[in-house]
Amino acid sequence: MGVLSHLDSMKHDMSAAEKKIYAYICKNVEKIPSMTAHDIAVASGSSAPTVVRFSKKMGFNTLTEFKISLSAETKQEAEITGYSDVYPSESFEVLKTKLSNNAQFTICETTELFTEAPFAEACDLLDIHEHCFVHGVGASRLAVEDFAHKWTRLGKKVVRETDYNLLLPQLVSNPKKSLLLLISNSGKTPELVALAETAKELNIPVIAITQFGQNRLSKLADVHLQTSRPMETELRSAATNSILAQFVTIDLLYYFDISRNPDYAEIVYRTRVAVDRFRDTYM
Template identity: 35%
Template structure:
């Protein structure tokens, strides 16, 4: 999936160093000119060093300046207004296109940030655990429910808690070896951090989050890191892309788990389908 390097630059403006921010602004305002420039010419135009240009290129996902220009050239015909936040006077077709750009970027970035070996390790934990609990707050609760629904179709019975007291009461008494999964975009809610610290040692913990260096992630045995596009101090379309990234990450866990015992799980899915879509008795 192609990465939109202009969107990557725009959403990370606040995180760049002073020199990198000068490069970012110049690129956003002079895309076509940059395509014709050498690395020295761009460095001179931005009053910075060639090494900083290379570092900036790598920061936004390119392997170097040449690769950066290739990715930039692929966006020559892109309507730059699609990189802006949604406004009240836009027609529906424009809103569709803007969300599509963000969703594509979210999935592309998430594929990079989700570690394959960590996914495989968590799938092994799911397979050998006698009990599984999953919890999320706000929109993350929707992702937790999706996890339970998907794996429930394969014969597992994940417990979904709807408040912290309910979760603690269940988890401290669940069978071991067990697994507890917390879904949190920021990973900084004190309530969740305290919850994770109360989990018995015999139960492995997994955090699905956008922020792998958060205080919550530091308390977990395993961290699954997704990505979501967002612009600071704007409309919170990141809530939409964060939920999509969470659901996509859960899909990857589900299908990887499905692969590990394909014939058995295929039969379970078929049986579930026939039971729910078979002829109804009068």
């Protein structure tokens, strides 16, 4: 994902000292690659260790890696450079362009966060557990429905309950065979945190899909699949960019699971044939 947009998405989690470093970087992007940790610290009014910790907190292994990524970004010219908010009385064409750009930016930022290891771990858990309980509230319920549609097609027993009081007893009754998948953009949704805490007490593995960074849900999860932190427009009436990030995460998990299991590909083919036969006969 874009380095500067990534830093911007993390600014609410920054300490006062880290915000000074962030502000200096934003104003001096072209200088940073040639500066040392000491140079950045003096210029931003912080300390060299804080600068190094800042780069690691932002997701980079070293300060050098951060500077290389930032340098590459400043040299790259791209048509889509970030999110655009929408405003009252804008034309249809302007809105269409902004929303298209925002969607593309969200997908690119999210997929650039993906690494194979957590997806492989999630697939392993999905393959070995008989029941997969999945839950999300608000707009994340759409992602829950998408997940359920995909894995039930593979023959998986997926249970999606919208009522916490109905889901909890089923977890308690099937702890050894169960897996819990929770979807929350913020990772702070009370109902999902409570479910994850209960699952941990019962030794039920938890897969969480949340935005990048540490949150209550990610800390409880056995596997954390991270999405970007897409900005939402001030005038939104529902989640738009965040749900796209969740959808692309589920899509990759689904196709990766199929790629690892040849039997799944055969199952998908048979279901496709069955649907086509129904349409040819009755529609």
